[in-house]
Amino acid sequence: MTTTIPVAGGAFAPYEVVVGRGLLKAAGAEVAALKPTRAFIVSDETVAAIHGETVRASLAAAGLATGIVTVPAGEASKSFEQLEAVLDRLLAKGLDRKSMVVALGGGVVGDLAGLAAALFMRGVDFVQIPTTLLAQVDSSVGGKTAIDTPRGKNLIGAFHQPRRVLADIEALATLPVRQVRSGWAEVLKHGLICDAAFFDWLGNEGAAGAQGDPDALERAVIRSVEIKARIVGEDEKEAGRRALLNLGHTFGHALEAELAFDETLTHGEAVALGCAMAFRYSARQGLCPAAEAERAEAGIRAAGLPTRLSDVEHGFAADALIARMAGDKKAEGRRLTLILARAVGDAFTDKNVDAETMRAFLIEEGAA
Template sequence: MSVPREELVTVALGDRSYPIHIGPGLLADLANRLAPFLKRNRVALVTDRNVADLHLAAAEAALRAAGIACVTQILPPGEQTKNFATLERLLDWLLAEKIERGDLILALGGGVIGDLTGFAAAILRRGVDFAQIPTTLLAQVDSSVGGKTAINSPHGKNLIGAFHQPRIVLADIALLDSLPRRELLAGYAEVVKYGLLGDAAFFDWLEQHGAALCAGDLPARVEAVTQSCRAKAQIVAADEREAGQRALLNLGHTFGHALEQATNYDARLLHGEGVAIGMCLAFALSHAMGLATGQEVERVKRHLSGIGLPVRVADIKGADIDVDTLLAGMAQDKKVADGRINFILPRAIGDSFVTDQVDPDLVRQVLAASL
């Protein structure tokens, strides 16, 4: 198999624009990629225990070979790390290490590390630059791009945070080889999202190549990550702070976040699994409203379940979830305005829109049918 060429996607935000580099072998070239953003030869690196075991030595060696000093903070893995206590611990450590406003903080990990580190960088000394080095498929195609940073609250997911764009994103596709299959599939749900919300041709491509991508096909992985990043970069450039179009990127997330909250952000449900179920619920709700066809609903479910993702609330093992619990979680969604939930719904595969004109009884019926 030939090694695919490196791809470059730019998030165009004027003087805050930044590159997304996509391809294998980027971690080994870390120092050269970061050099334009360093004011001194010292960085702070934040990661979790799982990623540290796999990739920290390589990252530190690449920096050390270029004479760049690195201090490292290793945090517990998992969504439950995104809380006030861990944020305080991280900020205290950054201050103790005398990280300055002109320094660069590195987020080496998946979405949890990226979100938490980015938020810490946003509020430390009123704003410190950071770089995203995503190690999961989910982070490479979604959470590392666009500047959303946050921690969770008992009231819901990502409710406390800030918009803080990275200076650079390095998506080393080779790092995906170390992912457990369940984590890889969870990230794949976010890839599928881009086809469903605005690119029917991309969804067609995924139906043909998704299995190979998940099995390790390197060119397919580069293509999928590149197309996903291009789609997100275009939307972020047009609507950085989610005043309109960017909300489409939350297809499946209103339901998915409520499911994560109902399972206490634990290992019973990964974020991407919640999104997969959420997208199926969004298509089912759209169909109940007379929009998406029944054939499209089944097509989406067939592709996701065929890859190995859950498509119904009942697919979550060890979870006893009821409709009222999910509705209460959805009521805290960040897209709620004037007490009404803004749903991201498909008219069809590749055509989504935002609406608050949804019959609550229909939502209840769709949720009940998935239990």
Template sequence: MVAVGLGDRSYEVVIGRGLLDEAGARIAPFLKNRRVAVVSDETVWALHGARLTASLEAAGIACPAIVVPPGEQTKSFEGLADLSDRLLALELDRGDLIVAFGGGVVGDLAGFAAAIYKRGIDFVQIPTTLLAQVDSSVGGKTAIDTPRGKNLVGAFHQPRLVLADLDVLSTLTDRDMRAGYAEVIKYGLLGDFSFFEWLEANAASVLAREPQALSHAVARSVEMKSQIVIEDEKEAGRRALLNLGHTFGHALEAETGYGDALLHGEAVAAGSAIAFRFSAAQGLCSAQDAVRAEAAIAAAGLPTRMDAVASTAFSAQALVRHMGQDKKAQGGKLTFILARAGRRLRGQGRERPGRP
């Protein structure tokens, strides 16, 4: 268990096996009424919905489900409007609770709906992908995408509880597992060199879902994110470091249309490698550091270059335009998270071409 200490908004991230079967008993203490709305996607619900339903009903909790299409394109204004309407049709009140049961898309969408539904309702995260377990379910960031960029409309809304059941990762595709691992590597690159070295030696074991290796990778990642969120909840400073690879990565996702051609973790992997190469070119870290970071990413079967993430060529102007919409951009400058010697990262501004 990892505690996220945020005063009266503190919560626990419980990491283990068999947690779906315990979900009802663990969620019940947070309810004023004995009812939740479960938001899930079609894939996750078909695989795991029956187990979660049985657990909630065993605890005496009514649990109507709202099942949405899988994929990043669901995280849109249209998807949010549809989900909000379906929540209203259930007549949920503030004594009820929303359960986000899925990967990062479901967590972001359901979390944002919870933040704005009747000006705020509690929610619980039950992440079902590696990426969501180590990153998006922790820290309270919720958002939807727009045609102009990723996660540009959203809110900070902390969950009451996160249940990371490692058993559900057994049903992930290998591609989704690798995409989630990109966020795990990020924590090693953020400055925990011993964790980075451990990942270099144990990447294959984590990706093979070997229990001990997987548990350590998830727990250490959540510990690092929790520490940063506690220090800087609203991303006014150090939390921006968690965006390593994201300035480049989000631009790549936007240019590929948020489809299956490029998963979020794949974009982050390529963006992280680009950030390290850029850092080396700027003299901020050694070429050896950049080569080692890129090798660790490539060893997991993840892309490290733009030409490896899509079959079509990218327009440099289009990528810069997408980066100009990045939430970290300020005062006409793009903000990149770059590496310094010793793998300490920092934010650095660069003028945005074409801005008056």
């Protein structure tokens, strides 16, 4: 049984997110229905070894000429070097403007392959087949594609919506627990921004999802995609409401950049810590009750995710973090832009956060 969630907005062609089990084996029929001339898989070495042949065989069985290109696993592959390598491979294989890119993997692959599709022949269609929880609930939906630079995360990219997203819950069974928890951070984020009841479910009946329970995961993925689809449909290019999906990300991206995107923090762990910090900052500024910040932090920590700078085995300098935050792509005129909260389920955008106030907060949080 599958659940189909439409993603539609006035500025882009509508598409569907299909959530279910066994979708990797059915990928060929799903992709062939979109009528590409060819379908070329982009994956990373780890995912390709596990799922690459299943998807390749399914595409071939559906009558599609196909192939696969892999990049090294990890955030470092979101680079100009790997983007050029993928584009060169697509050109070498003779793909044309009616060909399709199939992104098979987590958020790194989805971002890289999506950007390659946006650039190739000035834009070709692509399908997202996310194999991590984080990618299924967040990065595969909404058309954000990007690579990183030493100056920050996701600063070079394009909006390029997929033609379809296939979220196979069975693929999550191969993930290490840390990767499931990392994705769970983005699930929690959706509750924190606009659905308090969902956030509470995640901490109670749904808590088994953070440990890999497939039924809880399926419900969490469906609800998360519903939330994101509605927001993306209202605001594709983050001119307004879509910015709320960045709760925790301004802090999180700054932490990741200071760690040079190493394995000290996964993206989801950085977002979880960032969400907790955003709620505490909101409470300290009198924007939300302290009890709501404690409620958010407790829910995040209960999932085994970090909530304090002291949870990270690395020292951070307040000025360095502020510089990263000021250079974030959401910043305007070098002012600090943060997603803050009035309560669990009630987030808002503040585009004029005072740097000195933030510095004092970061020092209170444990930064030097």
